[in-house]
Amino acid sequence: MNAGKIIGLVLIAAAFAGGLFVGRDRQSAPVITAGSGGSAYGGGFTAVDNQLTVAGNVKAVAGPPMSDVVVVVKAGESIQDAVRAAAPGTTIQVMPGTYSETVYIDKDGIRLIGVIEKGKRAVLDGQGSLNDAILYSGNNVVIENFTITRYKGNGIMSQAGNNWEIRNNIIVDTGVYGIFPQLGQNGVVEHNIVSGIEDAAIYVGMSDNIHVAYNDVFDSVAGIEIENSRHAIVESNRVYNNTGGILAFITPGLPIKTTYDVIIRNNFVFSNNHANFGAPGSTVSGIPAGTGILVMAADDVVIEGNIIKDNKNAGIVITDHYHAANVTIDPESDPYSDGVKILNNTMTNNGWEAIPDIRALMLTEFKTGNPDIVRVGPTKDSCIINRHRYITVGLEDFKECEFTHTASTANYLLPTVPPRQIDPGERGKIAYLGVCTGCHTYGGRMIGPPVQAIQALYHDNPEGIANYIANPERKRDNYPEMPPQDYLDEETRLAVARYMLKVKS
Ligand code: HEC
Numbered sequence: 001m002n003a004g005k006i007i008g009l010v011l012i013a014a015a016f017a018g019g020l021f022v023g024r025d026r027q028s029a030p031v032i033t034a035g036s037g038g039s040a041y042g043g044g045f046t047a048v049d050n051q052l053t054v055a056g057n058v059k060a061v062a063g064p065p066m067s068d069v070v071v072v073v074k075a076g077e078s079i080q081d082a083v084r085a086a087a088p089g090t091t092i093q094v095m096p097g098t099y100s101e102t103v104y105i106d107k108d109g110i111r112l113i114g115v116i117e118k119g120k121r122a123v124l125d126g127q128g129s130l131n132d133a134i135l136y137s138g139n140n141v142v143i144e145n146f147t148i149t150r151y152k153g154n155g156i157m158s159q160a161g162n163n164w165e166i167r168n169n170i171i172v173d174t175g176v177y178g179i180f181p182q183l184g185q186n187g188v189v190e191h192n193i194v195s196g197i198e199d200a201a202i203y204v205g206m207s208d209n210i211h212v213a214y215n216d217v218f219d220s221v222a223g224i225e226i227e228n229s230r231h232a233i234v235e236s237n238r239v240y241n242n243t244g245g246i247l248a249f250i251t252p253g254l255p256i257k258t259t260y261d262v263i264i265r266n267n268f269v270f271s272n273n274h275a276n277f278g279a280p281g282s283t284v285s286g287i288p289a290g291t292g293i294l295v296m297a298a299d300d301v302v303i304e305g306n307i308i309k310d311n312k313n314a315g316i317v318i319t320d321h322y323h324a325a326n327v328t329i330d331p332e333s334d335p336y337s338d339g340v341k342i343l344n345n346t347m348t349n350n351g352w353e354a355i356p357d358i359r360a361l362m363l364t365e366f367k368t369g370n371p372d373i374v375r376v377g378p379t380k381d382s383c384i385i386n387r388h389r390y391i392t393v394g395l396e397d398f399k400e401c402e403f404t405h406t407a408s409t410a411n412y413l414l415p416t417v418p419p420r421q422i423d424p425g426e427r428g429k430i431a432y433l434g435v436c437t438g439c440h441t442y443g444g445r446m447i448g449p450p451v452q453a454i455q456a457l458y459h460d461n462p463e464g465i466a467n468y469i470a471n472p473e474r475k476r477d478n479y480p481e482m483p484p485q486d487y488l489d490e491e492t493r494l495a496v497a498r499y500m501l502k503v504k505s
Helices: 079-085 356-364 424-434 451-458 462-470 490-502
Strands: 070-073 091-094 097-099 103-105 111-114 122-125 134-136 142-144 146-149 154-159 164-167 170-172 177-182 185-190 193-195 200-205 208-213 216-218 222-227 230-235 238-240 244-249 260-265 268-270 291-296 299-304 307-309 314-319 346-348 373-375
Touching: 070 079, 079 091, 079 103, 111 146, 154 424, 164 177, 177 185, 185 200, 193 200, 200 208, 200 216, 208 222, 216 222, 222 230, 222 238, 230 244, 238 244, 244 260, 244 268, 268 291, 291 299, 307 314, 424 490, 451 462, 451 490, 462 490
Parallel strands: 070 091, 091 111, 097 122, 103 134, 111 142, 122 146, 134 154, 142 164, 146 170, 154 177, 164 185, 170 193, 177 200, 185 208, 193 216, 200 222, 208 230, 216 238, 222 244, 230 260, 238 268, 244 291, 260 299, 268 307, 291 314, 307 346, 314 373
Antiparallel strands: none
C-alpha cells in the first residue's frame, strides 16, 4: 500500500487550476440541494442483481456450501492438517481454543468457520513470531468468527480467489495487513473488528466487485484501502483513530492500473489522528496524521452520507500522483483523480492542524479557518453539492452534481462468478501478483526493495531468489526483514522467481 505517498504533498500554488477568486460576491445565496429526493447516480456499472442486498445485509456471494461434509477441529489439533486432508467444498469448524499456526488454503469451497461458544472463540495466535494467520488462493472461500492476534505479516490474505466472504473476525495487533484480499472478484468483507495494524487494516488490492461494510477499524496506520480496484462500495464502517481513515487510490507500477467506481458512503470517519507507526521507510510511514478520506488518482469516487469529524489534517483530501512523494509515475496509469463526486456529508471540526502545505494552499485562495475538503492537482468532471457548508480548497472548478444520492446502487456484487482458471504456466505470475506485489513494485520502494534492483542482483539466477524467499536473511539495514514464503511449494517458488526476473513494469 502506498497511500502514504501523499505525504510529501508537494503542493505548489501553480498546480491550482482554480486560481484565485478575489472579488467574487460572497453575499449571494448559496445553492442549497436537499439531501433527499433528487436523482440517483448509478456509477459506471449496472448491477446484474441488486437483490443481493436484503434489508441492508449482503447475501452470500460464495454460493451455498459445495458439499455436506463438515470437519471439526478441536483445541490441540491442527487446522492446517484438517485443510490438507479436506476435499474441496468441505466446511471446517474450529472449536474455541488457541491455535498457533499459519493456515494455507489452496482449494475451492473451503469454509473455515470458528465456533463461538459463550463468547469464547477460536484464536489464531502468532505469538509474535509467525508471519501470517490465514492465506488462501481458493475460490468460494468463507472465513468467519476467528480472533487473530500477534502475527507479523498478514491476518487474512487471499490471492486470486473469487467469491469470498470474510466476516465477523476480530483481528488485533497483527502485522502489516489485517484483511488483504488481492486479485479477486466478488468479495464481501463485513462485520470485522480490525485494530493495531502497522499498514492497512483492510486492504483490497487489484480486485473487482467488492463490498466492505459494517467493519470497526481503528488504531492502525491506514484504515480501509481500496487500491487498484474497481466497483467497490465501502459503507457503514466505523473508522477512527487511524493515521488515515478511508483511502481510494492507484499505486503506480502494479499490473492492474486503475481504480474507479468506488462509493464511500454512510461511514463514521472520525479522529483519525493516530501518530504514524508505519514501518520506518515504508511508504505509509509518511501519511499525515489526521486525514479522514484520501482519494489519489482514483476516478468516479462518490463520497456520500459520511460523518467526517475531528480529523486534524483535513476531512477529505483529493490528490494525484504528481503531488505525492515517492511515487514513480506509471505511463499506463492516469495520475489524476477525475469524476470525484462529493454529495451530502456531515463534516465538522476537521483540519485544525492541517499540514503546512495545505495551509499554504489556503493562503493562495485567501481561505481562513480549517479545511474540510482539499483538492490538489487537476481534476475533470468532478462535482459537489452544498459546497457552501464546508471550508474547501481547490474546489473552484467542481461543478454542481446533477444527482444527490446513490440509492439505486445497493452494491456492486455479482451472483457467484466462475472460478478464475489458473493454468499451471500462470503459477509464477499469480503468486507474483498475489504475494510479492504486496511488498515489491517494479520501480519504487515499497515494503521491500524495487523489483528492478532485485533483477540487477539476480538476473540469471532464479534459483537464488527461490532459495532466498524460502529462508530470507537480513540484507539491508534500511528495510524490514522479509517474511519467509516457504508455504509456497518449491515449484511455485521457482516459478515466481522466474516471473520476477521477467517483469518489465
Ligand atoms: C511482507 C512483505 C514482503 C513480501 C510479501 C515479499 N517480500 Fe521480498 N522483500 C521484502 C523486504 C522487506 C525485503 C528486504 C529484506 C532485506 O534487505 O533484508 C525483501 C527482499 C527481497 C529480495 C532481495 C534479496 C536479496 O538478496 O537482496 C528478493 C529476491 C525478494 N524479496 C523476493 C520476493 C518474492 C519473489 C516475493 C513473492 C513470493 C517476495 N519477495 C515477497 C518484503 C517482502
